[in-house]
Structure formats: C-alpha cells, structure tokens
Amino acid sequence: MSGVQSRRVAIDALTRIDQSGAYANLLVPEMLASSSLEERDRRFVTEVVYGTTRMRRACDALVEPFLLRAVDPVVRSALRAGAYQLHFMEVPAHAAVSATVGAVPKRARGFVNAILRRVADQGQLSDDPAIRMSYPDWIVGLLEHDLAPLGPATAHEALARMNQPASVTVRADGYRQDVGSQLVSQLVTETGVIVDLCAAPGGKATALAGPGRFVVAADVRARRVELMQENIRSTGAVDVVPMVSDGCGPGLKAGCADAVLVDAPCSGLGALRRRPDARWRIDEEAIARLTALQVALLSSATQLVRPGGQVVYSVCTLTAAETLDVDAAVAAEGALVPDEVASFSAPWVPWGRGGLLLPQTADTDGMAALVYRREHG
Ligand SMILES: C[S@@+](CC[C@H](N)C(=O)[O-])C[C@H]1O[C@@H](n2cnc3c(N)ncnc32)[C@H](O)[C@@H]1O
Known part of the structure; x- marks a missing residue:
C-alpha cells in the first residue's frame, strides 16, 4: 500500500532529522531520489516531513496529553507525523491513522493506534501562540517586541505566514530567487x-x-x-x-x-x-x-x-x-x-x-x- 510506504519514508526522515540533526531540505530530496515512490507520494512525503518539522512543537503538544510514558524516537516521529496529518492536512482521519499505524514496527502498532485515535477525537490546539504556531518562545517574544511599532498583530501574522511553504519564483535568466x-x-x-x-x-x-x-x-x-x-x-x-x-x-x-x-x-x-x-x-x-x-x-x-x-x-x-x-x-x-x-x-x-x-x-x-x-x- 503506497500510503503506508510513503509514511514509512516520512517517519524515517523525521527520525533522522530529529536524531542526527540532518537538514530536512537536503535529506528529503536525497531519500526520495533513492526511493521508488510515485510522484504523488513523493509530494506527500515532502509535505508531511517539512510540515511536521515546522509544526513539531504543536504536534508534540497535541500528542503529549495522551502519553503516559516516554516513547522511542521512531514512535515519536510517527506520532508527530500522525498528529500533523490529522490537524494540519486534509487527510481523512481514518486514513491518516491506519496508514501511519501500518508504517511503524509491529510492536508499536497498538500503542500508536490508540494515541492517534485519541488525538483525532480529542486533540486540541493550544491557545499559546508559540505552541499553536510552533515556534520557540524566544522567536515569538522577540518578534512581538520588535515588530510592535507596526501594530500588535504584525508579528503573529508574519509567523503564521512563515508556516506556509515559500512560493517559487524563477527569473528570466532561469535563477530561482525570492x-x-x-x-x-x-x-x-x-x-x-x-x-x-x-x-x-x-x-x-x-x-x-x-x-x-x-x-x-x-x-x-x-x-x-x-x-x-x-x-x-x-x-x-x-x-x-x-x-x-x-x-x-x-x-x-x-x-x-x-x-x-x-x-x-x-x-x-x-x-x-x-x-x-x-x-x-x-x-x-x-x-x-x-x-x-x-x-x-x-x-x-x-x-x-x-x-x-x-x-x-x-x-x-x-x-x-x-x-x-x-x-x-x-x-x-x-x-x-x-x-x-x-x-x-x-x-x-x-x-x-x-x-x-x-x-x-x-x-x-x-x-x-x-x-x-x-x-x-
Ligand atoms: C545572505 S547570504 C548572501 C546571499 C547572496 N547575496 C545572494 O543574494 O545570493 C550571506 C553571505 O555572507 C557570507 N559571509 C559571512 N561572513 C562573511 C564575511 N566576513 N565576509 C564576506 N562574506 C561573508 C556567507 O558566506 C553568505 O554567503
């Protein structure tokens, strides 16, 4: 099932980014190049890995209330990726849960299934802007302070916009430049x-x-x-x-x-x-x-x-x-x-x-x- 395979690649990438400090924008293209996934699945992997990495703090906060024990890095990545699909993508909940559960090692499936079902049914995004928009506290605090002269909403609007992927602009000479x-x-x-x-x-x-x-x-x-x-x-x-x-x-x-x-x-x-x-x-x-x-x-x-x-x-x-x-x-x-x-x-x-x-x-x-x-x- 390609849904399971793409989630397996995504969870693997997320674990490597988290554990060995790999750069998402270098690792993902490299992993996709050596995979046999179809174009549609490649786009999905990219969106899940980039999105989950960006929204890591928000995803952790969605999962945390249901965790009663520490989890290993692969399970952590799967829970984050699952929470991301459930709350930030338009993936139907049953597909997000079942394909993510299918992508983790057998021993962890029951656990990941139980947690993700609860995230789907009861997970709530925090009201704290740094958690909800998923930034370190210091970045939110600094920009709130520094951009205050441009209006109270300016920093949060900038931070929210920076959670959307950048659009691609190509110059007449072929160079990609913002x-x-x-x-x-x-x-x-x-x-x-x-x-x-x-x-x-x-x-x-x-x-x-x-x-x-x-x-x-x-x-x-x-x-x-x-x-x-x-x-x-x-x-x-x-x-x-x-x-x-x-x-x-x-x-x-x-x-x-x-x-x-x-x-x-x-x-x-x-x-x-x-x-x-x-x-x-x-x-x-x-x-x-x-x-x-x-x-x-x-x-x-x-x-x-x-x-x-x-x-x-x-x-x-x-x-x-x-x-x-x-x-x-x-x-x-x-x-x-x-x-x-x-x-x-x-x-x-x-x-x-x-x-x-x-x-x-x-x-x-x-x-x-x-x-x-x-x-x-
Ligand atoms: C914002 S990037 C420049 C981007 C570039 N102007 C462009 O439009 O493609 C900043 C650059 O400053 C360089 N840099 C850092 N310290 C420097 C220094 N002391 N002297 C010259 N360049 C430096 C970095 O290697 C980096 O390439």
Whole structure:
C-alpha cells in the first residue's frame, strides 16, 4: 500500500532529522531520489516531513496529553507525523491513522493506534501562540517586541505566514530567487563598479549584472564562491567576477566602488518558511555576534565606496538589532547618510531610516534594507 510506504519514508526522515540533526531540505530530496515512490507520494512525503518539522512543537503538544510514558524516537516521529496529518492536512482521519499505524514496527502498532485515535477525537490546539504556531518562545517574544511599532498583530501574522511553504519564483535568466531578494537588488541604482561584499551563491550579484556595470562578487566561504561561479555560468551573467575574501577587509582599493551591497549574514528570522527546521536551529545568542559583524561589514563598505557612491544594506530578518541598531551604529560613525532618492514603495513599509518587507504583505521572505550615500569630502 503506497500510503503506508510513503509514511514509512516520512517517519524515517523525521527520525533522522530529529536524531542526527540532518537538514530536512537536503535529506528529503536525497531519500526520495533513492526511493521508488510515485510522484504523488513523493509530494506527500515532502509535505508531511517539512510540515511536521515546522509544526513539531504543536504536534508534540497535541500528542503529549495522551502519553503516559516516554516513547522511542521512531514512535515519536510517527506520532508527530500522525498528529500533523490529522490537524494540519486534509487527510481523512481514518486514513491518516491506519496508514501511519501500518508504517511503524509491529510492536508499536497498538500503542500508536490508540494515541492517534485519541488525538483525532480529542486533540486540541493550544491557545499559546508559540505552541499553536510552533515556534520557540524566544522567536515569538522577540518578534512581538520588535515588530510592535507596526501594530500588535504584525508579528503573529508574519509567523503564521512563515508556516506556509515559500512560493517559487524563477527569473528570466532561469535563477530561482525570492521576489524580496529581487526587490533588494533593485535598490542598487548606481552603475560602474559594484562590489557585492557577501555575494554567494550569487542571487543578487547576477541580478545586478547589466550594461554599464562591473560586479565584484566576494564571499568569505570558498565552497559558496564555487557555487556562485556555477550560477554565474548558468545565468550567463556578464562582467561578474567572483572572489573569495573576508568582507571586513577585502583587500580592495579604498574608494574603488560606485556602489557596495552588503547582503549580510543574519539570523534569518524573515526567511523561516524556506527551511522547515531553521527555527529549531537558530541560536538567540548569535544575534549579538551577527550584529557586530554587520556593523563591521558596513564600515568596510564605507571605505570601499567613493564619496557620493551608494551603500545598500540588506538582511533576511526582522529583528530590531540587525536593522535599527545597525543603522544607529552607522549613524554614529557619520560617514554614510540615507540616500534621499531611495524608493521604499509598497510592498516595502517604512522601518526606521529604511524599509521592511513583511512576509504577509506580498508573499516574499521577510527582509529589511537601508540605502545610504557616502558623504562628499
Ligand atoms: C545572505 S547570504 C548572501 C546571499 C547572496 N547575496 C545572494 O543574494 O545570493 C550571506 C553571505 O555572507 C557570507 N559571509 C559571512 N561572513 C562573511 C564575511 N566576513 N565576509 C564576506 N562574506 C561573508 C556567507 O558566506 C553568505 O554567503
């Protein structure tokens, strides 16, 4: 029965993600490639594994009231996957329960059947937003706090939207890129020499390429620069030169750039819909370290850009630390001023001296950007 087989693959994937820290978006395609499942079943496996991984906390909370003892990892995965099908997918309850029960080892079938029947009949989603929407408490608390100036519902709407899978957008040159990232590239309006300091895998660098532009696409990670090289080749972007270098001291001549893009490493809290397991991996402590790196990259960009040239800063996150606080540090340094002609029209919303893209506004990743000019003299 294909329903049982697909659930067996899904439960196996979930157990590996949980036990050995495998990345869902790498593991699932790999497992499907070596399976003989039909296309429809492959889609089902993907939806169950990604969805259950995202909604892990909510699924655990649905199951927990009925568990009287600790369960082993396979049974845990099966219960989560069952709860996910029952509460978040339109799978008829009897099919969700019987096919999931059929996919677990014989010894556990009676137990999984009893629990899932109770989840189907009596399971209730919690009122606590962090449990109901399945995020770590700290992410919900931080975004509630940081996005409060945009209205009390904004954070929850963003979090709810990031529980929906990302839509796929393909550019004219064949590159898959979120619309939000495309809007960021459009903020760079200078021609001439454009330095992209955090460029790999080259999504924005290849979008920046065009007549009258020479793009230096730098990134600190050599493996990612190789990936960028492939993307430059496959998109046919011209005059884009990849290089491996630390953006905090790239070894380029001061004042050489007409524009510098700093698409900085960040906590990624605006792009959670992209990677189902990201919310469980992101480290709250990392935000302060990332903020310091973002400020250092912007100082370096300030050195590289010519007087009157443009510096564009972007991150795929929604925290105040990585946006407003970084901008405050730039303001304190005094060499960059907001670019008066920068246009943050809808779907951007004003955010400090820059703009914010909320995931719920235009089906993009959540992003923030600031556009500066280097002062003359
Ligand atoms: C948000 S990603 C860039 C995405 C890219 N701009 C695109 O559109 O495809 C951030 C990048 O910053 C790079 N990075 C991290 N620290 C860096 C540093 N000190 N100097 C340069 N790049 C760095 C990471 O390797 C990562 O590729």
